[in-house]
Amino acid sequence: MTGQSGSSCGACKFLRRKCTSKCIFSPYFCYPEGASHFAAIHKVFGASNVSKLLSKIPQQNRSEAAISICYEALARMQDPIYGCVAQIFALEQQIASLQEEIDQLVNYMAYDSFNLPNQESLQDLNNMNTWLPFSFGVDDMSI
Amino acid sequence: MTGQSGSSCGACKFLRRKCTSKCIFSPYFCYPEGASHFAAIHKVFGASNVSKLLSKIPQQNRSEAAISICYEALARMQDPIYGCVAQIFALEQQIASLQEEIDQLVNYMAYDSFNLPNQESLQDLNNMNTWLPFSFGVDDMSI
Numbered sequence: 001m002t003g004q005s006g007s008s009c010g011a012c013k014f015l016r017r018k019c020t021s022k023c024i025f026s027p028y029f030c031y032p033e034g035a036s037h038f039a040a041i042h043k044v045f046g047a048s049n050v051s052k053l054l055s056k057i058p059q060q061n062r063s064e065a066a067i068s069i070c071y072e073a074l075a076r077m078q079d080p081i082y083g084c085v086a087q088i089f090a091l092e093q094q095i096a097s098l099q100e101e102i103d104q105l106v107n108y109m110a111y112d113s114f115n116l117p118n119q120e121s122l123q124d125l126n127n128m129n130t131w132l133p134f135s136f137g138v139d140d141m142s143i
Numbered sequence: 144m145t146g147q148s149g150s151s152c153g154a155c156k157f158l159r160r161k162c163t164s165k166c167i168f169s170p171y172f173c174y175p176e177g178a179s180h181f182a183a184i185h186k187v188f189g190a191s192n193v194s195k196l197l198s199k200i201p202q203q204n205r206s207e208a209a210i211s212i213c214y215e216a217l218a219r220m221q222d223p224i225y226g227c228v229a230q231i232f233a234l235e236q237q238i239a240s241l242q243e244e245i246d247q248l249v250n251y252m253a254y255d256s257f258n259l260p261n262q263e264s265l266q267d268l269n270n271m272n273t274w275l276p277f278s279f280g281v282d283d284m285s286i
Binding site for chain 1: 186187188189191192196199200204207208211212214215219223224225226227228229230231234235237238241242244245248249251252
Protein backbone atom coordinates (compact mmCIF):
# COMPACT_ATOMS: atom_id res chain seq x y z
CA MET A 1 0.00 0.00 0.00
CA THR A 2 1.21 3.51 -0.77
CA GLY A 3 0.90 6.93 0.87
CA GLN A 4 -1.72 9.57 0.25
CA SER A 5 -0.25 10.71 -3.05
CA GLY A 6 -0.30 7.21 -4.57
CA SER A 7 3.47 6.61 -4.33
CA SER A 8 5.90 6.20 -1.45
CA CYS A 9 6.67 9.46 0.33
CA GLY A 10 10.24 10.75 0.57
CA ALA A 11 10.56 9.54 4.15
CA CYS A 12 9.54 5.96 3.27
CA LYS A 13 11.74 6.00 0.19
CA PHE A 14 14.69 7.00 2.35
CA LEU A 15 13.80 4.53 5.12
CA ARG A 16 13.15 1.82 2.47
CA ARG A 17 9.84 0.82 3.92
CA LYS A 18 6.29 0.50 2.62
CA CYS A 19 4.37 3.77 2.72
CA THR A 20 0.89 3.23 4.11
CA SER A 21 -2.09 5.54 4.28
CA LYS A 22 -1.28 5.93 7.98
CA CYS A 23 2.27 7.14 7.33
CA ILE A 24 2.73 10.28 9.44
CA PHE A 25 5.33 11.68 7.03
CA SER A 26 3.58 11.16 3.67
CA PRO A 27 1.53 14.42 3.63
CA TYR A 28 4.73 16.46 4.07
CA PHE A 29 7.42 14.64 2.09
CA CYS A 30 5.73 13.82 -1.21
CA TYR A 31 7.81 16.08 -3.43
CA PRO A 32 10.88 15.46 -5.60
CA GLU A 33 13.45 16.40 -2.91
CA GLY A 34 11.42 14.66 -0.17
CA ALA A 35 13.83 11.73 0.24
CA SER A 36 16.99 13.87 0.34
CA HIS A 37 15.39 16.34 2.75
CA PHE A 38 14.25 13.49 4.97
CA ALA A 39 17.80 12.09 4.92
CA ALA A 40 18.97 15.35 6.50
CA ILE A 41 16.12 15.25 9.03
CA HIS A 42 16.95 11.65 9.92
CA LYS A 43 20.62 12.45 10.37
CA VAL A 44 20.06 15.53 12.52
CA PHE A 45 16.90 14.69 14.49
CA GLY A 46 16.27 11.01 13.88
CA ALA A 47 13.10 9.73 12.17
CA SER A 48 11.69 8.42 15.43
CA ASN A 49 12.04 11.76 17.26
CA VAL A 50 10.39 13.65 14.37
CA SER A 51 7.57 11.10 14.19
CA LYS A 52 6.92 11.57 17.93
CA LEU A 53 7.11 15.35 17.59
CA LEU A 54 4.65 15.45 14.67
CA SER A 55 2.22 13.09 16.38
CA LYS A 56 1.92 15.49 19.33
CA ILE A 57 1.15 18.50 17.10
CA PRO A 58 -2.41 19.19 15.92
CA GLN A 59 -3.01 17.94 12.37
CA GLN A 60 -3.52 21.45 10.96
CA ASN A 61 -0.07 22.57 12.19
CA ARG A 62 1.98 19.57 11.12
CA SER A 63 2.79 20.97 7.71
CA GLU A 64 4.44 24.08 9.21
CA ALA A 65 6.24 21.88 11.74
CA ALA A 66 7.59 19.61 8.97
CA ILE A 67 8.81 22.65 7.04
CA SER A 68 10.54 24.20 10.05
CA ILE A 69 12.14 20.86 11.04
CA CYS A 70 13.36 20.41 7.47
CA TYR A 71 14.73 23.96 7.47
CA GLU A 72 16.67 23.35 10.70
CA ALA A 73 18.01 20.02 9.49
CA LEU A 74 19.27 21.39 6.17
CA ALA A 75 20.83 24.37 7.96
CA ARG A 76 22.62 22.03 10.40
CA MET A 77 23.94 19.91 7.52
CA GLN A 78 25.26 23.05 5.84
CA ASP A 79 26.70 24.56 9.02
CA PRO A 80 27.33 21.83 11.62
CA ILE A 81 28.58 24.32 14.22
CA TYR A 82 25.80 26.91 14.23
CA GLY A 83 22.99 25.45 12.09
CA CYS A 84 20.15 27.94 11.60
CA VAL A 85 21.32 29.83 14.69
CA ALA A 86 23.88 31.37 12.32
CA GLN A 87 20.99 33.02 10.52
CA ILE A 88 19.61 34.36 13.82
CA PHE A 89 23.01 35.94 14.56
CA ALA A 90 23.17 37.44 11.06
CA LEU A 91 19.64 38.85 11.28
CA GLU A 92 20.34 40.31 14.74
CA GLN A 93 23.44 42.03 13.37
CA GLN A 94 21.43 43.36 10.44
CA ILE A 95 18.82 44.75 12.88
CA ALA A 96 21.54 46.46 14.95
CA SER A 97 22.94 47.98 11.78
CA LEU A 98 19.53 49.21 10.57
CA GLN A 99 18.74 50.61 14.03
CA GLU A 100 22.03 52.51 13.96
CA GLU A 101 21.15 53.87 10.52
CA ILE A 102 17.76 55.05 11.83
CA ASP A 103 19.38 56.69 14.86
CA GLN A 104 21.80 58.54 12.58
CA LEU A 105 18.99 59.71 10.29
CA VAL A 106 16.85 60.84 13.23
CA ASN A 107 19.80 62.66 14.80
CA TYR A 108 20.60 64.29 11.48
CA MET A 109 16.99 65.40 11.03
CA ALA A 110 16.76 66.68 14.60
CA TYR A 111 19.98 68.64 14.17
CA ASP A 112 18.97 69.87 10.73
CA SER A 113 15.50 71.02 11.82
CA PHE A 114 15.79 72.23 15.38
CA ASN A 115 19.38 73.08 16.29
CA LEU A 116 21.29 76.19 15.42
CA PRO A 117 22.83 75.73 11.96
CA ASN A 118 26.60 75.36 11.70
CA GLN A 119 28.77 76.90 8.97
CA GLU A 120 28.18 73.94 6.68
CA SER A 121 24.39 74.07 6.91
CA LEU A 122 24.43 77.85 6.44
CA GLN A 123 26.40 77.28 3.26
CA ASP A 124 23.73 74.75 2.25
CA LEU A 125 21.06 77.41 2.83
CA ASN A 126 22.93 79.84 0.58
CA ASN A 127 23.39 77.18 -2.09
CA MET A 128 19.62 76.66 -2.12
CA ASN A 129 19.29 80.20 -3.55
CA THR A 130 20.67 78.97 -6.83
CA TRP A 131 17.64 76.82 -7.58
CA LEU A 132 14.82 77.95 -5.28
CA PRO A 133 12.18 80.21 -6.87
CA PHE A 134 12.82 82.76 -4.11
CA SER A 135 15.91 83.86 -2.24
CA PHE A 136 16.79 84.51 1.34
CA GLY A 137 19.89 86.10 2.79
CA VAL A 138 21.87 85.03 5.79
CA ASP A 139 22.45 88.27 7.68
CA ASP A 140 24.91 86.96 10.22
CA MET A 141 27.17 84.02 9.50
CA SER A 142 28.78 84.11 12.94
CA ILE A 143 26.82 82.28 15.61
CA MET B 144 35.38 7.84 37.16
CA THR B 145 33.95 11.32 36.62
CA GLY B 146 34.07 13.96 33.87
CA GLN B 147 36.55 16.75 33.44
CA SER B 148 35.02 18.92 36.15
CA GLY B 149 35.23 16.22 38.82
CA SER B 150 31.51 15.37 38.85
CA SER B 151 29.11 13.84 36.34
CA CYS B 152 28.18 16.19 33.53
CA GLY B 153 24.54 17.11 32.89
CA ALA B 154 24.32 14.69 29.97
CA CYS B 155 25.54 11.73 32.03
CA LYS B 156 23.31 12.74 34.95
CA PHE B 157 20.32 12.72 32.60
CA LEU B 158 21.40 9.48 30.89
CA ARG B 159 22.18 7.93 34.32
CA ARG B 160 25.55 6.67 33.27
CA LYS B 161 29.11 7.04 34.56
CA CYS B 162 30.82 10.17 33.28
CA THR B 163 34.33 9.38 32.14
CA SER B 164 37.17 11.64 31.12
CA LYS B 165 36.40 10.64 27.55
CA CYS B 166 32.78 11.83 27.75
CA ILE B 167 32.17 13.97 24.69
CA PHE B 168 29.46 15.98 26.46
CA SER B 169 31.18 16.79 29.77
CA PRO B 170 33.04 19.96 28.63
CA TYR B 171 29.74 21.52 27.54
CA PHE B 172 27.13 20.37 30.06
CA CYS B 173 28.83 20.87 33.42
CA TYR B 174 26.59 23.64 34.72
CA PRO B 175 23.54 23.66 37.01
CA GLU B 176 20.96 23.41 34.19
CA GLY B 177 23.12 20.96 32.21
CA ALA B 178 20.90 17.93 32.90
CA SER B 179 17.61 19.70 32.08
CA HIS B 180 19.10 21.24 28.94
CA PHE B 181 20.43 17.85 27.86
CA ALA B 182 16.97 16.36 28.45
CA ALA B 183 15.60 18.78 25.82
CA ILE B 184 18.50 17.95 23.47
CA HIS B 185 17.90 14.25 23.91
CA LYS B 186 14.18 14.60 23.23
CA VAL B 187 14.60 16.76 20.13
CA PHE B 188 17.83 15.45 18.56
CA GLY B 189 18.67 12.27 20.42
CA ALA B 190 21.88 11.88 22.44
CA SER B 191 23.41 9.60 19.84
CA ASN B 192 22.86 12.06 16.96
CA VAL B 193 24.37 14.92 18.96
CA SER B 194 27.33 12.77 20.00
CA LYS B 195 28.00 11.94 16.32
CA LEU B 196 27.58 15.56 15.31
CA LEU B 197 29.99 16.84 17.98
CA SER B 198 32.58 14.17 17.19
CA LYS B 199 32.76 15.40 13.57
CA ILE B 200 33.33 19.03 14.58
CA PRO B 201 36.83 20.33 15.40
CA GLN B 202 37.48 20.44 19.16
CA GLN B 203 37.74 24.25 19.23
CA ASN B 204 34.25 24.65 17.72
CA ARG B 205 32.38 22.10 19.81
CA SER B 206 31.43 24.56 22.53
CA GLU B 207 29.63 26.84 20.03
CA ALA B 208 27.99 23.78 18.47
CA ALA B 209 26.75 22.55 21.87
CA ILE B 210 25.32 26.01 22.62
CA SER B 211 23.53 26.29 19.27
CA ILE B 212 22.16 22.74 19.56
CA CYS B 213 20.91 23.50 23.07
CA TYR B 214 19.35 26.72 21.82
CA GLU B 215 17.50 24.90 19.03
CA ALA B 216 16.33 22.13 21.35
CA LEU B 217 14.96 24.52 23.98
CA ALA B 218 13.23 26.57 21.27
CA ARG B 219 11.61 23.41 19.85
CA MET B 220 10.40 22.38 23.30
CA GLN B 221 8.88 25.82 23.78
CA ASP B 222 7.38 26.02 20.28
CA PRO B 223 6.94 22.51 18.82
CA ILE B 224 5.57 23.86 15.52
CA TYR B 225 8.21 26.43 14.57
CA GLY B 226 11.08 25.98 17.05
CA CYS B 227 13.75 28.65 16.60
CA VAL B 228 12.49 29.25 13.04
CA ALA B 229 9.81 31.38 14.75
CA GLN B 230 12.59 33.73 15.81
CA ILE B 231 13.92 33.89 12.25
CA PHE B 232 10.44 34.90 11.03
CA ALA B 233 10.15 37.52 13.79
CA LEU B 234 13.59 38.98 13.04
CA GLU B 235 12.84 39.10 9.29
CA GLN B 236 9.62 40.99 10.01
CA GLN B 237 11.50 43.37 12.25
CA ILE B 238 14.04 43.98 9.46
CA ALA B 239 11.24 44.69 6.96
CA SER B 240 9.71 47.14 9.43
CA LEU B 241 13.03 48.92 10.08
CA GLN B 242 13.77 49.07 6.35
CA GLU B 243 10.36 50.66 5.79
CA GLU B 244 11.11 53.19 8.53
CA ILE B 245 14.44 54.05 6.86
CA ASP B 246 12.74 54.44 3.46
CA GLN B 247 10.19 56.82 5.00
CA LEU B 248 12.91 58.86 6.71
CA VAL B 249 14.99 59.05 3.53
CA ASN B 250 11.93 60.05 1.48
CA TYR B 251 11.04 62.69 4.05
CA MET B 252 14.58 64.08 4.02
CA ALA B 253 14.71 64.06 0.22
CA TYR B 254 11.40 65.92 0.06
CA ASP B 255 12.39 68.29 2.82
CA SER B 256 15.80 69.13 1.35
CA PHE B 257 15.54 68.95 -2.40
CA ASN B 258 11.91 69.37 -3.52
CA LEU B 259 10.16 72.67 -4.08
CA PRO B 260 8.67 73.76 -0.74
CA ASN B 261 4.89 73.80 -0.41
CA GLN B 262 2.90 76.45 1.47
CA GLU B 263 3.33 74.59 4.73
CA SER B 264 7.10 74.41 4.50
CA LEU B 265 7.28 78.06 3.47
CA GLN B 266 5.32 78.86 6.62
CA ASP B 267 7.83 76.76 8.55
CA LEU B 268 10.65 78.80 7.04
CA ASN B 269 8.96 82.03 8.19
CA ASN B 270 8.36 80.60 11.64
CA MET B 271 12.07 79.86 11.91
CA ASN B 272 12.67 83.63 11.94
CA THR B 273 11.28 83.79 15.45
CA TRP B 274 14.17 81.85 16.96
CA LEU B 275 17.04 81.86 14.45
CA PRO B 276 19.85 84.36 15.16
CA PHE B 277 19.35 85.71 11.64
CA SER B 278 16.34 86.22 9.42
CA PHE B 279 15.50 85.55 5.83
CA GLY B 280 12.51 86.69 3.84
CA VAL B 281 10.41 84.71 1.44
CA ASP B 282 10.03 87.01 -1.56
CA ASP B 283 7.37 85.09 -3.37
CA MET B 284 4.93 82.80 -1.59
CA SER B 285 3.22 81.73 -4.82
CA ILE B 286 4.99 78.89 -6.60
